[in-house]
Each structure stands twice: as structure tokens, then as C-alpha cells.
Amino acid sequence: MNYAKLLAAGALSVLAAACSQPDTTAGAGSEQADAPRVVNVYSARHYRSDAAIYAAFTEQTGIEVNLIEASGDQLIERVRADGPRSPADVIITVDAARLHRAEEAGLFAQSDFAGFTPEIADNLIDPDGYWIAIAKRARVLAYSNQRVQPDEVSTYEDLADPRWEGRICVRESGNAYNQSLLASMVARLGEAEAEAWAAGIVANMARPPQGGDITQIIGVAAGDCDIAITNHYYYLLMQNSGEAANRAAAEAVTLFFPNQETSGAHVNISGAGIAVNAPHPEEARALIAFFLSDEAQRMFAEMTNEIPVVEGVEWENERLDAVMPFVADSRNVSELGDHNATAQRIFDRVGWQ
Incomplete structure (x- = not known):
């Protein structure tokens, strides 16, 4: 065509x-x-x-x-x-x-x-x-090829573990993709567990939330953090980028689809x-x-x-x-909207900027 x-x-x-x-x-x-x-x-x-x-x-x-x-x-x-x-x-x-x-x-x-x-x-x-x-689009993880071993990552829930303290890059809470990710956690785990997870992410951030998804991948490649939350297609876009720096950043990380043995990737x-x-x-x-x-x-x-x-x-x-392929969350995506307001309140309570 x-x-x-x-x-x-x-x-x-x-x-x-x-x-x-x-x-x-x-x-x-x-x-x-x-x-x-x-x-x-x-x-x-x-x-x-x-x-x-x-x-x-x-x-x-x-x-x-x-x-x-x-x-x-x-x-x-x-x-x-x-x-x-x-x-x-x-x-x-x-x-x-x-x-x-x-x-x-x-x-x-x-x-x-x-x-x-x-x-x-x-x-x-x-x-x-x-x-x-x-x-x-899948909301997935990108981790450093040098500082993270493949067996260290399994689920979204893992990111709240204290061993990731100072190692996570992520966008601001106002980002719609982060809101829907947290909304999916509310739907799947309940509000209390979802809030505990969000608080864990805040505690483990390497820097204040900033930039877009590509910024997070670049942060991992630059050593500012070891793992980032991103949409899958930004990584693929960087692989095909006309800018050598973006291609190099993509080569420095591995894209990972979480929860393959449980609920599926968001x-x-x-x-x-x-x-x-x-x-x-x-x-x-x-x-x-x-x-x-x-x-x-x-x-x-x-x-x-x-x-x-x-x-x-x-x-x-x-x-x-x-x-491809990967196991995706089979929950009706309409539930992301149903729980969006709750997700925003959680972000405010845990101090996710």
C-alpha cells in the first residue's frame, strides 16, 4: 500500500x-x-x-x-x-x-x-x-539491561517493594495512562491495596515525576533510574527513531510485560x-x-x-x-473510567505529583 x-x-x-x-x-x-x-x-x-x-x-x-x-x-x-x-x-x-x-x-x-x-x-x-x-496500547515496564536482572521483575505489584527504592522513573499523576493503570489496580485489588501500591511507587521514585514516556526510558538509559513505566509503542518508536540518542536509549533497556502469570498486562x-x-x-x-x-x-x-x-x-x-503476543488483562476497559475518580483521589493522598 x-x-x-x-x-x-x-x-x-x-x-x-x-x-x-x-x-x-x-x-x-x-x-x-x-x-x-x-x-x-x-x-x-x-x-x-x-x-x-x-x-x-x-x-x-x-x-x-x-x-x-x-x-x-x-x-x-x-x-x-x-x-x-x-x-x-x-x-x-x-x-x-x-x-x-x-x-x-x-x-x-x-x-x-x-x-x-x-x-x-x-x-x-x-x-x-x-x-x-x-x-x-499496553502500559508496561522498561528496565536497565545492566542494573536489573530479568528474574527481578514479574508484576506491577513488585514495584512497590522497598528494594526498588530510588530506582523508578514515572510520569506525573495527571497523565491519563497512569490514572487508568491505577484505576485497573483499584478494580482488581480494591481501593486500599491500590493505595498501598501507589504509596510504594512514590516511596521508590528516583526523581519527581516529569516528562513523557520517552523521558522515562531515557532516564533508565542514562542511569537516573533502573526501571520505568511506559506505553509499549514509545519504546518501539525510539527503536525506529531518526535520532541516534533515542535508538541508543532503547537498546539500553528491555521492554517487559508484567503480570503474565496472573492478571495480564494492563x-x-x-x-x-x-x-x-x-x-x-x-x-x-x-x-x-x-x-x-x-x-x-x-x-x-x-x-x-x-x-x-x-x-x-x-x-x-x-x-x-x-x-507480541502477550497476556493482556481481560477486564472490560470501561471499568478504567468507572474507577478513575478514585484513582485521582489516591494520587492526591499519597503525594504522587
Whole structure:
């Protein structure tokens, strides 16, 4: 597939969308029979795979994509503030907790996503049908090849042990991925044990929380810490980086998927839902179905190192192949949103900045 061509087409589509307001008149049922079909996408994702997917979708269906991008919380607030006048057809955000917030704000229409494909696990679909996962990412560990032995690491719970004192690098508590990781601990262990774990992490930090996931991996490689919590695809991104320093940092660490003998590695998602006031619901449904096609799922794997949500999809990405397969937590990801507020309170109580 010519991804470069699709990316160029996607960039033109985004540019066109940025120069105009989303079209709320054209589409299925429009009185303007000769008007192009459109779908207005409000997305918190900023990945090159998505531009290629939108271009491929338009090429195959003739439906034009108007793209509005913002951070997850800004996106939710914008659609909420617009109310019934919102032109949003599809809302896409990263992290199950943000999907939960959008659902709680009444931004999604209920849909029969289970009928889209039989090859997607039930735990990746909202039980009430408000959203569905389109790509997965695992929150894992990266440890020093020189200062940590493989048999020293087994589970997330291990990191709270005092033997890791002064050895852990991790992002701030405001990071959605850390919030969802702790929320998964609340769901699995209960609030008291999850709080004890979080307090243990704080006690074992090598430095105050700072930077992004790549910053944590660089910290391990530089000797600032011995182990870090990170999303898997940042490590793979560093392996393929055009910067020698990033490649060297990735070579200095080992990526490890915890809890393989117990609950499975924690998995978070990007997800999509049809807006409750979507002016083009048929086009919205068509786009989400396309996200779950083999073609789009392959783009996620090959272009952003994300893990497809549809079983049996084949891709060409040796880096991703090297960390697959793994045992993932089978808990419904909607529970991450259910326990997000509790996780935030725990962070505050234990002093996780």
C-alpha cells in the first residue's frame, strides 16, 4: 500500500477541514442530492496513521472527512458546549477514562457495535454500546539491561517493594495512562491495596515525576533510574527513531510485560463513538466500521506501533512482532473510567505529583 500517497491525501483533507466549518447539511437524507457525503470527526488522536486511514476511507466510500482535532478534555468540552447544535458525527479519544467522561456527559448515541465484527473481544466494547475500541496500547515496564536482572521483575505489584527504592522513573499523576493503570489496580485489588501500591511507587521514585514516556526510558538509559513505566509503542518508536540518542536509549533497556502469570498486562485504548446529535449517523457508522477493517487495523500496527483490536489481522512490523503476543488483562476497559475518580483521589493522598 502506498502510505505516502494516502498521507498526502489525508493532509490535504485536514487542511481543507481547518479552512472551513464542518458541513451539517450534506449527507444521507440531505435535500442537496448532488452534495458530497461527509462525516465530521472530532478527534483527540494526532497520529499519521489516522490521516492515511481517513484518506483510504474517502477513496473507498466517497465520503469526505472533516477533521477537528483537540486534546481529549478540550474535545469533550467543545462538543458538550455545542449541545444539540454540535456538528460532530464521530468522537474519538485516547484513554478509556476520557471515553467514560464523554459518555457521562451524554455525548454518545447508543449503537450496536457488537455487530460490527465478531473478531473483537467483548471487553473492548462499552457494555452499554456507547463506544468501541479501535486500537490498543499496553502500559508496561522498561528496565536497565545492566542494573536489573530479568528474574527481578514479574508484576506491577513488585514495584512497590522497598528494594526498588530510588530506582523508578514515572510520569506525573495527571497523565491519563497512569490514572487508568491505577484505576485497573483499584478494580482488581480494591481501593486500599491500590493505595498501598501507589504509596510504594512514590516511596521508590528516583526523581519527581516529569516528562513523557520517552523521558522515562531515557532516564533508565542514562542511569537516573533502573526501571520505568511506559506505553509499549514509545519504546518501539525510539527503536525506529531518526535520532541516534533515542535508538541508543532503547537498546539500553528491555521492554517487559508484567503480570503474565496472573492478571495480564494492563491495556488501554483509543476508542470511537457516534455523537448523540450526529447529523450524518450513517456516514459515522461507516467510518467506525472502516476503523475496524483489516486495512485500517494494519495501518495502526505498521504506522504507530499500536496493537489491533480485531483478532487475526496481519501486519508487517518486525518491532511490534518482537513484543507480541502477550497476556493482556481481560477486564472490560470501561471499568478504567468507572474507577478513575478514585484513582485521582489516591494520587492526591499519597503525594504522587
